[in-house]
Amino acid sequence: MSWKFDNPLHSLASEDQNVAARELWEGESLGGIKENNNRLPQPVVGLLILTIITAFLVTAPLWGQRPTAAIYEEYIKLMDTPEVKSIADDGKKMEYIVNKVRTSGSKWVALQERHPVEMDDLRIIRSQIEELQQKNAYMDEYTVVGNKIVLANFEGNWRDDGTRVRTQPWWDKGYTIDIFFIVIFCVSVVIVVKRLPNYSWVPDHDKSH
Amino acid sequence: MFKYLFAKNEDIPPGSAAIFFGFSSILWFIVGTGLGSFNAAKLAFPDFVTGIEMLSFGHMRQVHVLAVILGWISMAFAMAMMYITPALGNTKLWSEKLGLWNCFIWNLGLSVGLILLWFGVTSGREYSDIIWPVDLAIIFGLLLPLGINVWMTIKTRRTQGIYTTNWFFGAATFMVIIVFTVGNSPEFFQLTGLTEAYLTWWFAHNVLGLWITPVAAAISYYIVPKVTGNPLYSHRIGHLHFWSVVVFYSTPAAHHLMSAPLPEWLKSFASVEGVLILVPAIAFVSNLLLTMSGKWKMFVENVEIKFTITGVLLAIPLNMQGGFQQTRAINWYIHGTGWIVAHAHLALLGFSTFLEAAAVYYGLQTLLRRKLYSLALANFHFWMLLIGFATYWISMTIAGLIQGAGKIYEVPYIDVVIAEHPYMIARWVGGTMVFLGNCVWLFNMWKTMRQGTLIPAGRLPHELAYER
Numbered sequence: 313m314s315w316k317f318d319n320p321l322h323s324l325a326s327e328d329q330n331v332a333a334r335e336l337w338e339g340e341s342l343g344g345i346k347e348n349n350n351r352l353p354q355p356v357v358g359l360l361i362l363t364i365i366t367a368f369l370v371t372a373p374l375w376g377q378r379p380t381a382a383i384y385e386e387y388i389k390l391m392d393t394p395e396v397k398s399i400a401d402d403g404k405k406m407e408y409i410v411n412k413v414r415t416s417g418s419k420w421v422a423l424q425e426r427h428p429v430e431m432d433d434l435r436i437i438r439s440q441i442e443e444l445q446q447k448n449a450y451m452d453e454y455t456v457v458g459n460k461i462v463l464a465n466f467e468g469n470w471r472d473d474g475t476r477v478r479t480q481p482w483w484d485k486g487y488t489i490d491i492f493f494i495v496i497f498c499v500s501v502v503i504v505v506k507r508l509p510n511y512s513w514v515p516d517h518d519k520s521h
Numbered sequence: 522m523f524k525y526l527f528a529k530n531e532d533i534p535p536g537s538a539a540i541f542f543g544f545s546s547i548l549w550f551i552v553g554t555g556l557g558s559f560n561a562a563k564l565a566f567p568d569f570v571t572g573i574e575m576l577s578f579g580h581m582r583q584v585h586v587l588a589v590i591l592g593w594i595s596m597a598f599a600m601a602m603m604y605i606t607p608a609l610g611n612t613k614l615w616s617e618k619l620g621l622w623n624c625f626i627w628n629l630g631l632s633v634g635l636i637l638l639w640f641g642v643t644s645g646r647e648y649s650d651i652i653w654p655v656d657l658a659i660i661f662g663l664l665l666p667l668g669i670n671v672w673m674t675i676k677t678r679r680t681q682g683i684y685t686t687n688w689f690f691g692a693a694t695f696m697v698i699i700v701f702t703v704g705n706s707p708e709f710f711q712l713t714g715l716t717e718a719y720l721t722w723w724f725a726h727n728v729l730g731l732w733i734t735p736v737a738a739a740i741s742y743y744i745v746p747k748v749t750g751n752p753l754y755s756h757r758i759g760h761l762h763f764w765s766v767v768v769f770y771s772t773p774a775a776h777h778l779m780s781a782p783l784p785e786w787l788k789s790f791a792s793v794e795g796v797l798i799l800v801p802a803i804a805f806v807s808n809l810l811l812t813m814s815g816k817w818k819m820f821v822e823n824v825e826i827k828f829t830i831t832g833v834l835l836a837i838p839l840n841m842q843g844g845f846q847q848t849r850a851i852n853w854y855i856h857g858t859g860w861i862v863a864h865a866h867l868a869l870l871g872f873s874t875f876l877e878a879a880a881v882y883y884g885l886q887t888l889l890r891r892k893l894y895s896l897a898l899a900n901f902h903f904w905m906l907l908i909g910f911a912t913y914w915i916s917m918t919i920a921g922l923i924q925g926a927g928k929i930y931e932v933p934y935i936d937v938v939i940a941e942h943p944y945m946i947a948r949w950v951g952g953t954m955v956f957l958g959n960c961v962w963l964f965n966m967w968k969t970m971r972q973g974t975l976i977p978a979g980r981l982p983h984e985l986a987y988e989r
């Protein structure tokens with residue numbers, strides 16, 4: 313099996329091999345089925361590239377994240393302030409807290425909007441959050457799941473104190489493996505199709521059929 | 522069948538195994554959809570048949586699922602392989618006798634497995650509900666003999682080249698054996714917990730991805746060029762399709778368990794690969810639709826093309842849904858709802874069933890040398906299948922969205938049940954239409970065998986005009 317690398321995007325096969333492939337292609341009947349040698353249409357190539365880019369963008373862990381304990385810390389802190397206590401209605405209390413945190417320039421505003429809570433929710437998780445605060449825990453490593461606050465299941469880098477970062481990473485080794493798969497796939501398919509006669513050659517189906 | 526089981530291979534008429542597999546598949550389709558209709562009725566009308574444990578939903582659901590997958594779909598695949606593989610190699614099936622034994626044991630083994638399931642003897646693992654001794658029987662009694670017949674037929678072909686369809690057949694019969702062996706390993710080795718859950722969905726994912734999807738696609742690679750007379754649009758797109766199925770579909774399947782405590786990197790890996798199933802889908806759909814160029818009137822006039830192209834077109838919503846519904850952004854909402862049930866039926870009752878039906882229609886006419894008995898009944902079957910499926914799919918998708926909203930906003934369960942009740946009735950209506958259509962199909966194929974117009978030697982069924 314010989315290879316030709318002088319014009320790899322045109323053909324990786326020698327001229328002899330291409331002649332033999334063309335003769336076989338035109339001279340052999342596979343149960344009456346014929347095949348053309350068209351290239352992949354360019355709009356479809358564009359669609360495939362778009363698919364690969366989309367696959368990474370749409371699966372990024374930025375989407376579908378659960379709320380962390382950190383985003384509710386400021387809410388909890390405001391619960392016992394005189395301003396909140398003076399409001400009788402729970403709905404209005406919550407509205408006040410949300411507005412207060414938002415106008416104070418909290419870095420969690422986007423996530424707070426994505427994971428809204430009510431006063432009853434805050435009352436349920438309050439003691440757990442305060443307990444974690446007393447332990448100086450990394451609050452963004454804890455996930456609020458219903459009425460429980462649990463340590464997230466991520467294993468990031470080691471810290472100096474011997475603990476591991478548990479926040480959701482924007483990139484993980486899963487994506488690295490994906491890139492490996494995609495590269496291997498693209499290279500393999502290019503090699504396979506470039507061993508065929510170039511797509512500019514049109515088979516004559518009248519020869520064998 | 523029985524008179525040929527002990528006959529010499531040379532004395533068995535070519536195509537016998539495919540014919541028996543073909544009729545068996547239709548019968549199992551009727552059984553499977555009949556059970557589906559019955560189960561759907563129990564969800565739509567909670568007072569329908571109560572008090573009999575054996576007829577409870579929990580006993581019957583998995584019998585329906587596996588009757589369809591291992592009975593209808595897989596036996597239609599076996600039928601297709603047993604007449605298409607030799608046809609593409611300009612040869613005969615390697616062993617008709619092995620094919621007939623394969624068909625006999627398949628029917629027997631599946632009956633035993635499903636009866637055990639019905640009696641509640643189950644592994645309790647969705648899609649791989651059958652207990653491990655029967656799993657082993659499936660591997661060694663059903664799948665391996667089928668694979669040997671396909672591989673040996675390809676090996677003993679009288680052509681130098683191998684057509685695209687046979688790449689898929691040869692590879693899928695190999696891959697499904699691996700899938701069954703590895704996927705059922707939790708039962709062989711008593712694996713429990715997260716490992717069991719993970720392998721359960723690895724199995725379910727790959728039965729779809731490495732067996733049903735590629736073999737169904739392979740059928741259309743044969744039917745469309747064969748019946749239209751057009752060359753396949755592109756051999757090289759076929760390569761892209763084949764290798765992208767093997768690379769991207771075979772990956773971990775962790776995207777079925779996005780809410781489980783699996784490592785996040787595994788979910789990221791699987792989730793990207795999940796979107797990348799659009800690569801084979803785009804290659805497949807574009808190749809087949811471009812092959813139809815200049816022959817689109819056959820989409821209306823020819824039964825086999827009508828079924829095949831409908832299946833190909835249904836691959837578009839199937840892969841759009843499948844690719845994106847497993848991402849973190851969407852999965853949290855629709856996981857565990859009727860949306861997934863709708864999607865599973867889009868895959869099995871939509872995309873793949875139409876392609877298998879095309880293979881059985883075309884294969885039985887070709888092998889029996891009889892033109893289809895009634896075009897009108899075939900069209901009736903097509904529309905019952907399409908309208909019934911669409912009713913099912915749309916109603917269950919809506920029900921799934923309602924359930925998703927109920928789940929997220931913590932709506933009391935009983936309120937969700939009440940809200941989705943009309944859609945459960947629609948589901949039953951759709952499923953029942955499919956069942957009735959299949960009964961008509963069996964009648965039509967039986968009459969074809971008995972009274973269909975004889976096809977002269979050297980002619981093919983689609984070259985003759987319909988008479989009824």
